[in-house]
Amino acid sequence: MTPVRWDPLTGAPLLVAPARMARPHDTGPVAPGDPGPTPGPEQSACPFCPGSEDATPPEVWAERADHTLANRPGWRVRAVPNRFPVLPPEEGVHEVIINTPRHVTDLWDLSPSEMTAAIDGWAVREIAVREDPRGLWPFLFLNQGAAAGASLQHSHAQLIGLPFAPPLLVAREDAFRSALACPICAELADPHVARIVDTGPLTAWCPHAPPLSGTVRIAPRHHAPEWPAHPGEHLARIVRPLSAALAALVGTTAMNLWLHQRHPGGSDAFHWHLEIVPRRATLAGMELGAGVFSLLNDPTALADAIRLRAPSGAAPV
Ligand SMILES: [Zn+2]
Ligand SMILES: [Zn+2]
Numbered sequence: 001m002t003p004v005r006w007d008p009l010t011g012a013p014l015l016v017a018p019a020r021m022a023r024p025h026d027t028g029p030v031a032p033g034d035p036g037p038t039p040g041p042e043q044s045a046c047p048f049c050p051g052s053e054d055a056t057p058p059e060v061w062a063e064r065a066d067h068t069l070a071n072r073p074g075w076r077v078r079a080v081p082n083r084f085p086v087l088p089p090e091e092g093v094h095e096v097i098i099n100t101p102r103h104v105t106d107l108w109d110l111s112p113s114e115m116t117a118a119i120d121g122w123a124v125r126e127i128a129v130r131e132d133p134r135g136l137w138p139f140l141f142l143n144q145g146a147a148a149g150a151s152l153q154h155s156h157a158q159l160i161g162l163p164f165a166p167p168l169l170v171a172r173e174d175a176f177r178s179a180l181a182c183p184i185c186a187e188l189a190d191p192h193v194a195r196i197v198d199t200g201p202l203t204a205w206c207p208h209a210p211p212l213s214g215t216v217r218i219a220p221r222h223h224a225p226e227w228p229a230h231p232g233e234h235l236a237r238i239v240r241p242l243s244a245a246l247a248a249l250v251g252t253t254a255m256n257l258w259l260h261q262r263h264p265g266g267s268d269a270f271h272w273h274l275e276i277v278p279r280r281a282t283l284a285g286m287e288l289g290a291g292v293f294s295l296l297n298d299p300t301a302l303a304d305a306i307r308l309r310a311p312s313g314a315a316p317v
Pocket of ligand 2: 182183184185186222223224270271
């Protein structure tokens with residue numbers, strides 16, 4: 001079966017991946033009629049916990065203790081091909097990056113050093129996909145909680161390498177390329193934009209007009225098209241406390257996180273940024289049918305509340 005189809009009415013690509021229906025899940029029902037998590041001991045059933053390395057395809061990369069063997073315990077961060085990929089391996093990349101050997105569900109339950117290692121691992125794998133000779137479009141994201149599309153609880157990021165240009169990434173490239181001045185630099189220079197924190201080289205804020213309500217955006221203060229080779233330390237200082245504060249304030253731990261940066265060979269006009277998006281509402285008719293979203297929080301008030309709630313962990317260093 002051809003793995004990519006195109007909607008003739010919108011030009012949008014569609015991945016044909018019926019085998020994904022068979023993937024296990026332990027995060028809760030994802031659709032009406034779904035029986036929910038498979039019963040059984042939660043920890044022993046988790047394919048991402050140490051000791052269950054054989055439950056995933058062989059690792060493509062891991063940060064592990066000296067003298068430990070591949071596909072055995074001893075890793076801190078582990079990247080494996082997705083067992084139920086959206087694309088067959090000959091067409092593209094679909095990897096899972098397991099953030100920690102500990103069975104933790106929420107990003108903020110990672111220790112600072114665990115989160116640093118995890119994000120640095122995301123960068124290692126993202127760079128590998130950028131350098132894939134097939135010229136794939138990389139996209140790095142994290143789903144946390146059933147409402148955000150996660151099927152497994154154990155904290156993990158995902159990386160896809162697509163053999164075509166994804167519409168939203170193309171739209172962003174075009175927006176940066178066609179703007180007279182960089183829109184992210186303009187947001188950072190705007191005194192009315194509600195900043196949450198400036199830490200090291202990074203700033204976090206609630207955009208005036210976010211892609212989804214409640215979005216926190218993180219970007220370097222100085223224009224840079226691509227994230228650095230080791231983004232973990234600086235990002236961990238912001239992502240941990242801010243994601244925890246955001247979840248408490250909006251009342252859900254379900255969230256998506258994704259990276260937007262210059263496509264390989266793309267324009268220097270791009271300004272890389274990471275977005276954390278709480279998922280308290282289901283996307284409904286207006287959003288899915290018309291592409292129109294509504295803002296449920298005043299971004300300025302939300303940024304102020306996050307700042308008050310997460311002052312210590314996000315303090316400048
Ligand atoms: Zn686990
Ligand atoms: Zn910029």
